[in-house]
Amino acid sequence: MLLLLSLRDVIEALAACGSNNDVWNRYSWVYVKDGAPLIEARFYLSSPDEESNSVPGENGEEMPAFAVAHGLSYCLEAADFVDVLSVQKRQQPLSQLEDYAAALDHYAERDAFLDRGEFYSGRCVDQQPLPGISRDLFPEYDLQMGTCPGDRIRDAARVIAKLLHISVADALERCRRLPVILGERTDSQERVRIETQFNALSLPLQITTHWPLAWLPGVDPKESR
Known part of the structure; x- marks a missing residue:
């Protein structure tokens, strides 16, 4: 069936x-x-x-x-x-x-998209994203490292330097001034890529999910307007 x-x-x-x-x-x-x-x-x-x-x-x-x-x-x-x-x-x-x-x-x-006055004009591309709501049909994620034990700072800095394309010295400074923003509005694939690197260091990340659909748990339409 x-x-x-x-x-x-x-x-x-x-x-x-x-x-x-x-x-x-x-x-x-x-x-x-x-x-x-x-x-x-x-x-x-x-x-x-x-x-x-x-x-x-x-x-x-x-x-x-x-x-x-x-x-x-x-x-x-x-x-x-x-x-x-x-x-x-x-x-x-x-x-x-x-x-x-x-x-x-x-x-x-x-056989055409429904234009509500935003699509064919291109105005929807410039809309600012709403808090808690993804810009497209798939979830988006903000990731940050909020804590880092002293004996992990150097290892974390090396990963962060490669991830953010900055020097290790700059990464070390950011690790001492937590939190470190690792990704904003990333897609699922990028989230997994970033998480995997920090899981290998046993460093949990703080993750904020922006949901694709207004009726999903975690979305408050009143706060998102």
Whole structure:
């Protein structure tokens, strides 16, 4: 039995990928059950492997066997689905489920992004990020080193010097004037890269997450406005 998802579930699953590359590797298509508006519909996220076994669909077109067996129709490629959500998010950082549904409906009907007066003009690029909210559809992270035992300062300084492209002397001075800012609004891949280096020194980092979706835990829309 396929696990069918709500629109909210699909958006959260795609945002949790962390990057466009991760979306591409994990998911191929977003399928939808016929007959319901998108905001009420049930969806399925397919993996690339599931697309290989094709059979004729109701209209004679080739469809994956699982889609035919469960009455699913193509909605959008997962990468295109993310693009639509991303354009909406960049224009309205505090978008709610209804906003994303409207953007997807518009794209499905017109094969064009829904411009809310910010996208094609380019004005959304210059918007200042909101506290606690990422700029795009994936999480962003601020990382800093808040503590460093005296016997680890030199090792930490060497890592920081390479990471921030500064001299070891400058890094040593920053280690003595904690905290040290190691990354601001970094993506998931960069976060892992930085964390790994400090985990090797047994130095925990302080991490602040900027969430991609306004309804996720940790986001207070009132404080973000």
